[in-house]
Amino acid sequence: xxxxxxxxxxxVARLIEAFNRLPGIGPKTAARLTYHILRAxxxxxxxxxxxxxxxxERLRYCSLCQNITEHDPCRFCQDPQRDSSAICVVExxxxxxxxxxxxxxxxxxxxxxxxxxxxxxxGPDELKIRxxxxxxxxxxxxxxxxxxxxxLEGEATAMYLHKLLAPLGVxxxxxxxxxPAGGDVEYADEVTLARALEGRREM
Amino acid sequence: xxxxxxxxxxxVARLIEAFNRLPGIGPKTAARLTYHILRAxxxxxxxxxxxxxxxxERLRYCSLCQNITEHDPCRFCQDPQRDSSAICVVExxxxxxxxxxxxxxxxxxxxxxxxxxxxxxxGPDELKIRxxxxxxxxxxxxxxxxxxxxxLEGEATAMYLHKLLAPLGVxxxxxxxxxPAGGDVEYADEVTLARALEGRREM
Numbered sequence: 001x002x003x004x005x006x007x008x009x010x011x012v013a014r015l016i017e018a019f020n021r022l023p024g025i026g027p028k029t030a031a032r033l034t035y036h037i038l039r040a041x042x043x044x045x046x047x048x049x050x051x052x053x054x055x056x057e058r059l060r061y062c063s064l065c066q067n068i069t070e071h072d073p074c075r076f077c078q079d080p081q082r083d084s085s086a087i088c089v090v091e092x093x094x095x096x097x098x099x100x101x102x103x104x105x106x107x108x109x110x111x112x113x114x115x116x117x118x119x120x121x122x123g124p125d126e127l128k129i130r131x132x133x134x135x136x137x138x139x140x141x142x143x144x145x146x147x148x149x150x151x152l153e154g155e156a157t158a159m160y161l162h163k164l165l166a167p168l169g170v171x172x173x174x175x176x177x178x179x180p181a182g183g184d185v186e187y188a189d190e191v192t193l194a195r196a197l198e199g200r201r202e203m
Numbered sequence: 204x205x206x207x208x209x210x211x212x213x214x215v216a217r218l219i220e221a222f223n224r225l226p227g228i229g230p231k232t233a234a235r236l237t238y239h240i241l242r243a244x245x246x247x248x249x250x251x252x253x254x255x256x257x258x259x260e261r262l263r264y265c266s267l268c269q270n271i272t273e274h275d276p277c278r279f280c281q282d283p284q285r286d287s288s289a290i291c292v293v294e295x296x297x298x299x300x301x302x303x304x305x306x307x308x309x310x311x312x313x314x315x316x317x318x319x320x321x322x323x324x325x326g327p328d329e330l331k332i333r334x335x336x337x338x339x340x341x342x343x344x345x346x347x348x349x350x351x352x353x354x355l356e357g358e359a360t361a362m363y364l365h366k367l368l369a370p371l372g373v374x375x376x377x378x379x380x381x382x383p384a385g386g387d388v389e390y391a392d393e394v395t396l397a398r399a400l401e402g403r404r405e406m
Contacts, residue, residue: 049252
């Protein structure tokens with residue numbers, strides 16, 4: 001919006017607009033980024049454009065887990081050290097990185113690339129669910145860990161997948177809910193606290 | 204930092220790093236932007252890279268006012284409708300856009316491209332002050348409006364310029380200080396309120 005009122009040179013207005021189109025970047029931040037690029041060394045600008053192009057040109061989806069990868073199958077799917085009897089289902093590639101950082105999961109992943117969201121017109125067919133079912137066909141996978149986000153759409157998607165997968169004889173689990181590390185009982189929201197109570201464990 | 208721990212494909216890690224280098228963009232936002240680019244249509248990514256390159260290739264500084272421009276002299280400096288007897292001195296090109304939006308100034312501009320900041324090793328010679336003095340040489344400019352930011356460095360730069368320009372016989376003015384529109388006396392900081400009092404005007 002604001003970019004329209006700005007009597008800036010055309011290339012400036014165009015870059016402000018391009019930055020502004022990125023998620024979470026408003027017109028003011030877009031203007032700041034643009035002026036940063038203007039003043040930055042040419043190599044920094046070139047590094048940015050080349051990195052953008054490389055991401056579009058060199059990456060694809062792994063034909064097995066649908067995660068983004070340079071080589072198909074991806075390094076998780078072709079790693080013999082990973083436990084191929086467990087698949088962790090996530091919404092987005094970023095979730096894989098978050099889970100890997102915990103070093104707590106040694107199985108394989110499956111990226112849905114979204115969640116069921118009727119408000120946005122996204123049904124099960126828009127997600128990589130068919131591809132997940134194909135991976136379960138040979139019976140080698142014993143457990144599917146549902147790691148969708150703990151919000152409305154994530155829960156709905158987990159419920160849908162649970163109904164779909166349970167009849168296949170695979171164990172379907174869900175990430176635990178409870179108090180976050182460093183959290184505070186006093187300030188925890190009701191839902192989180194209720195879930196923490198439900199899921200209480202003997203010490 | 205965070206990007207180092209991420210077992211992401213190399214192009215992803217590289218784009219996260221490139222976004223992370225932009226001002227105000229931390230590793231998490233950089234990751235989000237990267238995944239946005241991954242999923243965005245190829246045209247959106249191309250529009251961004253072309254806009255970045257256009258800004259670096261097609262823009263230069265106006266040889267008169269030092270503002271960024273596609274054509275030298277810039278459209279302000281070559282506009283006969285502008286009042287060439289007044290020059291408004293600003294820190295950055297963004298400031299010109301902000302002032303233009305007010306439609307309150309019909310003169311020309313001069314962009315310093317920074318402020319005097321000894322902590323950062325930026326002295327008067329690093330700014331476009333020589334170029335400003337050159338514009339005052341023929342005596343056609345009657346007023347210089349100092350519109351540097353109302354902070355320590357901006358004030359110091361304005362003081363420096365005032366001392367430098369006053370002996371040349373040009374009128375040197377400074378943007379007024381006072382309560383911002385929509386502001387609140389009760390919540391105004393002391394300095395702002397003191398300035399508003401000092402600058403009070405008869406109604």
